[in-house]
Amino acid sequence: MPRTLFEKIWDAHTIVDRDDGQTLLAVDWHFCHEGSFHGFNALTEAKLPVRRPERTLGMADHYVPTTSRDLNAIDNPEIRSVVDQFYANTERFGVRMLGIEDKDHGIVHVVGPEQGISQPGLIIVCGDSHTSTHGAMGAMAFGIGASEVAHVFATQTLWQARPKAMRVTVAGALQAGVAAKDVILAIIRQIGAGGALGHAIEYDGSVIRGLSMEGRMTVCNMSIEAGARAGMIAPDKTTFDYLKGRPGAPDPADWPAAEAFWRGLQSDPDATFDTTVRLDGGLLEPMATWGTSPEEGAAVSGRAPDPREIDDADRRAQFQGSLDYMGLNGGVAIADIPIDRAFIGSCTNGRIEDLRAAAAIAKGRQAKVPAIVAPGSMPVKRQAEAEGLDRIFNDAGFEWRESGCSMCVGINGDLAAPGEHVASTSNRNFKGRQGQGARTHLMSPASAAAAALQGRIGDVRDFAPRAL
Amino acid sequence: MRKFTTFTGVAAPMPAQNIDTDKVIPARFLKTIERKGLGKHLFNDMRYNTDGTEKEGFILNQPAYRNAEVLVVGDNFGCGSSREHAPWALSDFGVKCLIGTDFADIFFNNSSKNGMLLIKLPKPIVDALMEDAKLGANARLTIDLEAQEITRPNGEVVKFEVDPFKRHSLLNGLDDIGLTFKNKEDITSYESKDGSSRPWMPSLAAE
Numbered sequence: 001m002p003r004t005l006f007e008k009i010w011d012a013h014t015i016v017d018r019d020d021g022q023t024l025l026a027v028d029w030h031f032c033h034e035g036s037f038h039g040f041n042a043l044t045e046a047k048l049p050v051r052r053p054e055r056t057l058g059m060a061d062h063y064v065p066t067t068s069r070d071l072n073a074i075d076n077p078e079i080r081s082v083v084d085q086f087y088a089n090t091e092r093f094g095v096r097m098l099g100i101e102d103k104d105h106g107i108v109h110v111v112g113p114e115q116g117i118s119q120p121g122l123i124i125v126c127g128d129s130h131t132s133t134h135g136a137m138g139a140m141a142f143g144i145g146a147s148e149v150a151h152v153f154a155t156q157t158l159w160q161a162r163p164k165a166m167r168v169t170v171a172g173a174l175q176a177g178v179a180a181k182d183v184i185l186a187i188i189r190q191i192g193a194g195g196a197l198g199h200a201i202e203y204d205g206s207v208i209r210g211l212s213m214e215g216r217m218t219v220c221n222m223s224i225e226a227g228a229r230a231g232m233i234a235p236d237k238t239t240f241d242y243l244k245g246r247p248g249a250p251d252p253a254d255w256p257a258a259e260a261f262w263r264g265l266q267s268d269p270d271a272t273f274d275t276t277v278r279l280d281g282g283l284l285e286p287m288a289t290w291g292t293s294p295e296e297g298a299a300v301s302g303r304a305p306d307p308r309e310i311d312d313a314d315r316r317a318q319f320q321g322s323l324d325y326m327g328l329n330g331g332v333a334i335a336d337i338p339i340d341r342a343f344i345g346s347c348t349n350g351r352i353e354d355l356r357a358a359a360a361i362a363k364g365r366q367a368k369v370p371a372i373v374a375p376g377s378m379p380v381k382r383q384a385e386a387e388g389l390d391r392i393f394n395d396a397g398f399e400w401r402e403s404g405c406s407m408c409v410g411i412n413g414d415l416a417a418p419g420e421h422v423a424s425t426s427n428r429n430f431k432g433r434q435g436q437g438a439r440t441h442l443m444s445p446a447s448a449a450a451a452a453l454q455g456r457i458g459d460v461r462d463f464a465p466r467a468l
Numbered sequence: 469m470r471k472f473t474t475f476t477g478v479a480a481p482m483p484a485q486n487i488d489t490d491k492v493i494p495a496r497f498l499k500t501i502e503r504k505g506l507g508k509h510l511f512n513d514m515r516y517n518t519d520g521t522e523k524e525g526f527i528l529n530q531p532a533y534r535n536a537e538v539l540v541v542g543d544n545f546g547c548g549s550s551r552e553h554a555p556w557a558l559s560d561f562g563v564k565c566l567i568g569t570d571f572a573d574i575f576f577n578n579s580s581k582n583g584m585l586l587i588k589l590p591k592p593i594v595d596a597l598m599e600d601a602k603l604g605a606n607a608r609l610t611i612d613l614e615a616q617e618i619t620r621p622n623g624e625v626v627k628f629e630v631d632p633f634k635r636h637s638l639l640n641g642l643d644d645i646g647l648t649f650k651n652k653e654d655i656t657s658y659e660s661k662d663g664s665s666r667p668w669m670p671s672l673a674a675e
């Protein structure tokens with residue numbers, strides 16, 4: 001029977017199929033971060049070891065400072081205790097952990113692919129919803145909760161119900177100034193924040209094929225913002241070229257066998273999907289969100305909706321609530337929305353290509369508002385510095401930080417003030433996500449840089465990207 | 469895990485769509501390594517003003533709903549972050565059951581692992597229960613998982629479907645890890661076959 005990519009990966013990892021539709025899946029890699037204390041505590045209580053420490057990797061990314069690489073820079077004792085416990089737990093259970101002092105430190109969803117650990121055909125889980133990022137490598141990757149983290153620690157397996165299959169095809173070619181982030185924001189606007197509930201998405205089409213690995217990761221990263229269980233892209237030459245030579249990639253002796261196997265990881269031509277969605281990539285424009293759900297986005301040349309013109313009462317109330325929180329009038333032109341602060345980074349857009357795109361806009365220009373750039377990992381930071389991007393940002397008035405989640409979630413204290421509008425390359429514009437009362441506008445790295453230069457969202461296409 | 473037993477409790481209506489886990493429990497309350505005590509921060513920013521006083525309009529601040537044990541919710545409740553603090557906070561507040569058309573996947577799994585029952589029903593039935601939940605002190609529903617029945621304030625009974633395994637685990641308070649160890653041989657035999665078919669993967673230590 002013809003099968004989709006996700007079905008092939010699923011079947012290959014099935015240990016037990018239970019009558020009630022739950023499958024016991026083998027987990028190839030388990031990534032964990034500071035939020036895993038409940039998982040470790042559960043092991044301690046049950047007197048169990050981590051079953052496969054050699055397939056578990058820890059990353060201190062969510063709670064650590066981006067102003068310093070010294071844990072003593074954490075002045076909040078609660079945060080410090082969470083980080084300290086993570087260091088102690090990973091050591092006690094024999095799990096390799098990249099702390100902030102490590103040269104390969106970074107956000108878990110940047111580090112996995114960067115180290116060549118996230119590979120096609122794998123099942124990868126992590127106690128973080130943006131684990132879908134690793135699907136860009138052609139893996140089945142998804143976020144899990146704390147009880148499931150404990151379960152994977154103890155058994156290296158997980159019980160899951162088989163998701164439905166969705167194919168999202170983005171055809172045509174992108175216009176200049178339109179980035180991967182705009183593609184995924186347009187997809188989420190079209191299908192809605194719950195549009196892919198219960199589905200694993202496979203992205204395909206000429207636009208997706210034409211994206212770099214960084215761009216593909218941006219797209220897969222935000223699958224969860226459409227409610228999807230996972231998002232993935234079948235591996236191709238772009239994937240193999242990206243992987244080759246990375247520390248965790250197969251040895252040269254094993255490479256041919258690995259690549260031959262990976263080439264088979266495609267949906268069969270007549271495989272059926274439960275849901276299919278199509279977008280014309282040529283019609284897409286730079287996007288920004290105006291509301292408090294990732295589905296509440298619009299092209300920068302467009303306007304926020306006017307609730308008075310919306311018939312459906314629930315939707316009208318939802319939009320009005322979002323606009324009220326954002327301090328915006330219905331029908332406001334997106335480009336005119338003021339910006340008080342910019343954040344470039346996160347697991348969505350903290351990779352080298354993202355920083356290059358932002359630097360090409362910032363170069364030789366001046367930010368009007370405070371802006372920070374937090375590279376997604378230390379290797380990204382070193383690469384950017386080798387290319388002189390740090391100087392470009394500093395000269396343009398953007399603050400150059402260390403790697404970590406930073407203002408994406410603000411657990412570490414990097415927060416916006418109440419009422420401030422933030423041009424952000426992260427993935428969630430939820431109420432309060434970047435600080436109580438903070439107003440997040442999601443957009444691409446180039447758009448966020450352009451917004452910082454103007455103090456309003458504007459249109460990135462008004463700035464010619466400069467050669468770096 | 470706590471056993472799920474039949475109960476009659478007040479149901480509160482929360483019809484908004486896409487209530488995300490950042491709303492259920494904002495990130496700044498994730499610094500605690502305790503699961504207990506999160507209930508006071510449940511829906512924190514919807515429930516309290518910045519000075520810590522209660523927002524009058526918020527449903528769980530209204531006298532009839534302060535001890536709500538059931539929430540009837542809008543579509544895609546629990547979307548966003550995978551934080552299990554969301555079900556912990558709900559459960560610590562006293563919520564035992566959520567009813568909606570659809571829930572975010574990770575939240576759905578996390579909830580059942582904490583003894584909470586999430587019931588999915590078709591839109592017209594959820595709408596009817598939402599109306600029931602607006603009856604204030606009379607918004608009482610009986611949730612019987614054994615019989616898979618909800619009894620409405622007017623005495624009418626609504627049947628619901630639930631995954632038989634989840635039902636069994638909830639009714640008996642069973643813990644997943646213990647159950648999975650019954651399949652230990654299957655896991656070991658899978659691992660040994662897998663090692664030979666993908667020699668490029670980092671090898672697994674012998675047990």
Ligand code: SF4
Nearest residue numbers: 130346347405408409
């Ligand atoms: S960057 Fe943001 S979304 Fe990504 S892992 Fe960190 S907190 Fe989560």
